Amino acid sequence: MSKLKRTHTSGQLRITDVKSGVTLVGWVSSVRDHGGLIFIDLRDRYGITQVVFNPNRGKEFYETAGQLRPEYVVAIKGVVSARPEGTVNLNLDTGEIEVYADTLEILNKSETPPFEIEDESKVSLELRLKHRYLDLRRSAMQKRLIFRHKVCQTIREYLDSLNFVDIETPVLTKSTPEGARDYLVPSRVNLGKFYALPQSPQLFKQILMVAGYDRYFQIVRCFRDEDLRAQRQPEFTQMDMEMSFVDENDIIQVIEGLMSTIFDKVVGKKITTPFPRLSYREAMSSYGCDAPDLRFGMRLKDVSDIVQRSDFKVFLDTIKSGGQVRGINANGCGNYSRKDIDDLTAFVGQFGAKGLAWFKVEENGLSSSITKFFPAETQEKLQRHMEHERAICSFLLPISPRWFPSRLRNSVFILARRTNLLIPAYSTFHGL
C-alpha cells in the first residue's frame, strides 16, 4: 500500500492551483527524457497532467524517474507550477500548468504493451478484444462508456421524476418465441430441461401493469441467438417501459421529453418538441419504411404512371406485375461517373434491387443510357415530377411488390451515406 494518497485527478489542476502541493496517481502515458530533465504525461480517466522531474531533487529520485516506461502506474507528489512562457500546451485542459515532482513511487511496472494506448486505434479489433483492459484505457473508449453511463443516468432521473418505477424482471425464464431464436441455458436441477434468456422483457411487464405498477421502466439486457452482423450483437440493452391508463399521445410526449432531456443533458443540444410526425401511410409512400431515417431528404417518388409511357421493358414488366417504379432525387450525385453509378448499382443489387436506372440533367434535358426508351414528353414530366435541376442525378428503382418494403430503405440509406447526404442526428429536430 502506498503512503501517497491522491489529492487531485490528472484532469483537474489549473493555473489557479499554482504553488499547491498535490499528489497524483495514474498511468504513465509518455516519457520524454532530455537527459537533464524528464517529462512524463500522467494519465487517468479525467485527463493528462505533465509532470517534470529535475535531477536537482536528488540522484536516486532522478534515476527512478529514468526507469519509467509507458503504462507504469505511479504516484507522484509535487508542487503545481505555471509553465514557462512559450511552453503552454493548449491541447490539454491542464496545459497551463505542470507538476514539479519531489516524490515518486512506482506502484506497478508494466510490460511493453502489445499496442500503444492512443486515441486513434490503428489496431485490429481482434487484438483490442484480446487485451480489452488496455483498449479500455484509451480515452476514446472511456468517453464512450461514460457517455453511455450519462444517458442511463439521465433516463433514470427523468423517468423517476414522472413517477416511473425501475423494476427488474427475471432473466432465467421459459421460452416465449417471438421470431428470433432464444438463448438456452441448461438446468442443473431439472435435467434435460432448459431456461430461455429473454429476447426482451415484454412478458413480465404485463404482470406489473395488472398488479398496479402503472408506470414501469427498465434498462435491460436482451438476448437473441441469431447470426452476427455489423452493428448487431447477440446481447444488447434496451430501455423498456410500460404505462397504464394512457393514450397514444401520452406515450409520444413522454418519449419526446426523454429524448430532448438526453440531448440537452448529455449532448448539450436543445432540440424542439414536438417532433415531426408522419402517418404510417405517408412514411411508407415517401420513404418506403415505417421508421424512416430523416437525416437525409431522399424521398421516394412514385413515377410509375409517368414511366408507363415508355418502351423500357424493365419498368413496364415491374408495373405489370403489380410493382412500382420509384425515383430518388439524388441531389449531390450530379458529378457521378459511370463507374460510380455501376458501383452503386452493384451495391443495391445486394439488397435485391433489380437495377438502378439513372438520369442526369444536362443542358439539353435528361441524359442517360436509356433516354431513347422514353419519349420527350415523358422525360419532361419525369424531370418536373422529380424536381430536377441542373447537374442533379436521379435514380429510378424498379420495385417488385414483394421486395418493396423491407430492403428498399437500406439501399436508400447506403445511397445517402455514399453521397454524404447524412446529417447529424440532432439536426433532424430542427426541421432540416
Place this chain on the structure above:
RNA sequence: GGGGCCGUAGCUCAAUUGGUUAGAGUACCAGACUGUCGAUCUGGAUGUUGCGGGUUCGAGUCCCGUCGGCCUCGCCA
C-alpha cells in the same frame, strides 16, 4: 447456413512473373541531450510468412485442407 476478402517482426503494412540473405514505419533496447509534449539525434536487436499437406530445381507468392478474423446475404424488432 451461402458468398467474398484477409492472415508476413510486438503493432500497422510492403515484398515485381514463383527466384538470391523477407523489408519499411512505429514500438522495444542502449547511448547522447535541461523545456519537451507524435521530443530529437546516433546505434542495436527483432520473423515457425496462422497451421498441415501438395506442385516445383525453387513457394510469403500457386493448389488442397484446416484454424482464426473482417465484410456480406440468409436469418434477426
